[in-house]
Amino acid sequence: MSSTDLAPDLSATQKNKWNFWALTLILLSALFHLGYLWIRCPIEISTDEAHYWDWSRHLDWSYYSKGPLVAWLIWLNCELFGPLSENLTGSLMAGLRTSAVFFGAGILLALHHLARVTFASPKTAFILVAIALSLPPVHVVSLLLTIDSPYCCIWACALVTARKAIVTPSGSDLPWWLLTGALVGIGILAKYTMVLFAASLFLALLSHPEWRAKLTRPAPWVGVTIAILFCSPILFWNMANGWVTFRHVGNLAGVAKETPGIHWLGPVRYLGGQAALLLFFWFGIWVSALFSGKNRNPQNPSRYFLWIMSWPVFAVFLAFSPKTGGGEINWPITAYLSALPLVASIVERWWNFRGRPEFRVLRSATLITVALGVCLTLFMLYSSSSYPVLSLLAGKPGASNPTPLRRFDPTCRLKGWKSLATKMDSLFQAEENSHPGETILCGNRWSTTGILGFYCQNHPQAFCLGPVLGDRHSQYDFWENPFDNPDKFKGKTFLVVDGVENALAPAFGSIEPPIEHIHLENGEPIARWTILICRNFKGFPKEKVTSRGW
Numbered sequence: 001m002s003s004t005d006l007a008p009d010l011s012a013t014q015k016n017k018w019n020f021w022a023l024t025l026i027l028l029s030a031l032f033h034l035g036y037l038w039i040r041c042p043i044e045i046s047t048d049e050a051h052y053w054d055w056s057r058h059l060d061w062s063y064y065s066k067g068p069l070v071a072w073l074i075w076l077n078c079e080l081f082g083p084l085s086e087n088l089t090g091s092l093m094a095g096l097r098t099s100a101v102f103f104g105a106g107i108l109l110a111l112h113h114l115a116r117v118t119f120a121s122p123k124t125a126f127i128l129v130a131i132a133l134s135l136p137p138v139h140v141v142s143l144l145l146t147i148d149s150p151y152c153c154i155w156a157c158a159l160v161t162a163r164k165a166i167v168t169p170s171g172s173d174l175p176w177w178l179l180t181g182a183l184v185g186i187g188i189l190a191k192y193t194m195v196l197f198a199a200s201l202f203l204a205l206l207s208h209p210e211w212r213a214k215l216t217r218p219a220p221w222v223g224v225t226i227a228i229l230f231c232s233p234i235l236f237w238n239m240a241n242g243w244v245t246f247r248h249v250g251n252l253a254g255v256a257k258e259t260p261g262i263h264w265l266g267p268v269r270y271l272g273g274q275a276a277l278l279l280f281f282w283f284g285i286w287v288s289a290l291f292s293g294k295n296r297n298p299q300n301p302s303r304y305f306l307w308i309m310s311w312p313v314f315a316v317f318l319a320f321s322p323k324t325g326g327g328e329i330n331w332p333i334t335a336y337l338s339a340l341p342l343v344a345s346i347v348e349r350w351w352n353f354r355g356r357p358e359f360r361v362l363r364s365a366t367l368i369t370v371a372l373g374v375c376l377t378l379f380m381l382y383s384s385s386s387y388p389v390l391s392l393l394a395g396k397p398g399a400s401n402p403t404p405l406r407r408f409d410p411t412c413r414l415k416g417w418k419s420l421a422t423k424m425d426s427l428f429q430a431e432e433n434s435h436p437g438e439t440i441l442c443g444n445r446w447s448t449t450g451i452l453g454f455y456c457q458n459h460p461q462a463f464c465l466g467p468v469l470g471d472r473h474s475q476y477d478f479w480e481n482p483f484d485n486p487d488k489f490k491g492k493t494f495l496v497v498d499g500v501e502n503a504l505a506p507a508f509g510s511i512e513p514p515i516e517h518i519h520l521e522n523g524e525p526i527a528r529w530t531i532l533i534c535r536n537f538k539g540f541p542k543e544k545v546t547s548r549g550w
Contacts, residue, residue: 018122022112022129029133030105033142037094037101038085042384043414045093048146050417050450053078053096055475057453057461062237064475065248069189070147073099077145091418091455097145103153104142107337108132110156114163115341118302121348128344134373136380137277137333147191148330154187155197155334162201163305165223166211174219181223185230192249193313193331198227200312204305208298241478248473252324262322269326270318277329278336279376281369282343286310289342309338383409387522402518402528409526416519416527421455423517424495427531428456431493438491444498446474452497467545468507469500486539494534501532509536 045053055063055071056078062068077096085095108129116125132138141149158180165176180201187194205211205220214220238245263269275283289295295307313335317327347366350359379386387405394404406412424441431439441462443449452462464476467483482489496504501511512533519527 015122018126019116022122022126025126025129025133026105026108026112029108029142030101033101033104033139034098036381037097037143038089041089041094042382043411044417045091045096045451045454046144046146046414047447047451049074049096049144050454051446051475052146052450053092054450054453057459058475058479060237061233062245064244064473064478066147067189067192067231067234069150069186070145073150074145097143100145100149101142103149104138106153107138107141107156110153110160111337111340113160114156114306114338115344117163118306118341119345121345124341124344124348127347128340131282131344131347131370132340134370134377135278135282136373136377137330139377139381148333151187151191151194152334152337154183154190155194156337158183158187158197159309159338162197162309165220166205166214166305170214170217170219173214174222177219177223178226181226182230184223185227188227188231189234192245193334196313196316197309197334198224200309203312204308207308208301208304210298210301244473251472252327263325264322266321266324266326267318270321270324273326273329274314274332277333279369279373281365285343285346286336286339289339289346292342295342303342306338306342310335310342380411383411384415384521387524391524397525403525405524405526412526415521417451418455419519420497420517420527420529421452421457423515423531424452424497425457427495427515427533431495431533435493439493439495440489442494442496442499444469444496444500445471446476448497449476463494465494465496465499465504468540469503482537483540483545486537489537490539492537494532494537496532496534497529499530499532499534504532504534507538507540508534509538511535 052066052070053074055068056075059071059075060068063071074096077099078092081095081098082092083095085092088094111132112125112129115128116122119125141152161176161180161183165173165180168176184194184198187197202215205215234245277283278286290307290311294300295303298304314332317324317332321327350362350366353359386409390405390408394408395401397404403412428439428441441452441456441460442465443452443462445466446464449462449464449466453459456462463481464471464474465482466472466474467477477483480488482494494504494508501514505511512535514530514532517529517531518525
């Protein structure tokens with residue numbers, strides 16, 4: 001697979017220089033991320049991470065909404081780095097997230113290799129790394145251990161092995177198909193949308209006249225078999241649990257019968273969200289790369305592979321956007337991985353032709369966008385330093401909007417949890433002093449529940465009251481809970497975060513007035529919760545509980 005428009009020849013010294021600086025950037029970014037996590041990290045655990053951490057305390061072959069890989073990884077991280085993390089930082093968070101740093105570096109290394117071999121240009125590969133490190137989402141997957149971190153890394157590595165499987169002559173390509181199949185299977189254990197990689201690769205083989213013959217040979221199909229074997233734990237777990245994961249995914253995709261209506265603005269929200277994610281400028285360059293005849297031409301197989309491994313992922317989520325309302329902004333993130341080398345090659349071309357005025361404008365726009373991306377990343381990582389300015393824009397807190405900064409700072413969702421846990425610990429201890437063993441912690445949603453277990457003293461098992469408060473089903477419904485085992489909880493006192501008193505009242509003898517807890521940072525309120533002390537649990541009326549027929 002060779003490119004028909006390679007970059008100008010570079011000397012060995014120049015190639016080594018560009019490779020050196022690219023690898024240096026990757027190393028420095030990894031060291032920065034490690035230092036950020038381990039040295040007075042200003043952000044706390046995310047609700048997704050805390051939820052998956054709770055899964056890691058109940059290791060299983062799969063879980064309600066996701067495959068098991070993220071839980072297994074968190075368990076391993078906590079075993080390897082947990083004690084050190086608690087001793088040095090006071091919580092498990094830094095240890096839990098450590099592998100995310102290596103996944104982030106793995107993404108950059110895989111894409112750097114892909115750009116270098118596709119365009120025979122270390123300079124293009126360096127530009128790719130520089131662009132990637134200016135994008136806030138790259139730093140997010142390098143710092144937070146959610147499913148996207150291993151998923152994106154596995155996808156990027158699979159791009160490298162799949163390309164190698166395609167270019168290797170038939171008869172010698174079996175090891176690369178086996179490795180690709182294994183990566184796809186492991187990727188599905190992280191996130192189910194990894195199946196779109198297999199679908200895009202099949203489309204690539206089917207649509208390219210020279211690659212089509214590979215579908216008649218056993219090697220790719222052996223890879224498919226390996227992928228199925230690797231993700232079989234998900235299938236076996238669902239067979240034993242009523243295929244609940246498939247119903248959950250159907251609800252998210254908007255195809256389940258419970259999902260109502262059409263969201264006509266869904267495509268607009270989807271496209272707008274994706275453009276914002278890529279700072280608009282890079283989104284426009286990506287769109288231009290998709291429509292470039294040079295990239296869509298099968299006669300240029302290097303570019304064609306990158307092109308066809310990008311747009312199908314984006315198109316699938318766009319097609320579902322009328323049912324999903326636009327979906328989550330991170331859903332099509334892997335669509336951009338194979339496209340980054342194409343984008344980098346476009347930027348390199350602007351720098352190679354310095355005499356043309358239109359390229360001068362584009363180079364200036366590139367530098368401005370890179371600077372904007374770096375500034376947004378720094379704001380995201382150290383947002384509290386900007387609160388004096390943001391508070392002027394947000395206005396003063398009021399009864400209708402007690403935490404105005406949350407409109408401007410999305411990282412507020414990663415702050416205040418320790419403060420809440422400290423308050424819950426004090427209430428818990430006061431109750432336990434009067435009635436030992438009779439108090440439990442509860443969250444109003446699956447997200448809050450994991451946080452309580454993570455940050456509260458001695459990591460208690462908290463319980464989710466979502467089924468009676470209108471939240472969706474979650475993994476907590478599969479474990480011991482006050483809905484399926486009410487007798488074990490009768491007479492106990494529930495400390496409930498953000499509970500709804502009217503909904504909970506029929507299940508308890510009495511409920512005390514709500515206790516408000518506000519977390520301040522730099523004197524600004526950025527998070528607020530109410531806590532209910534619900535005494536003498538009697539059991540939830542069945543008609544008040546969300547249907548548990550899955």
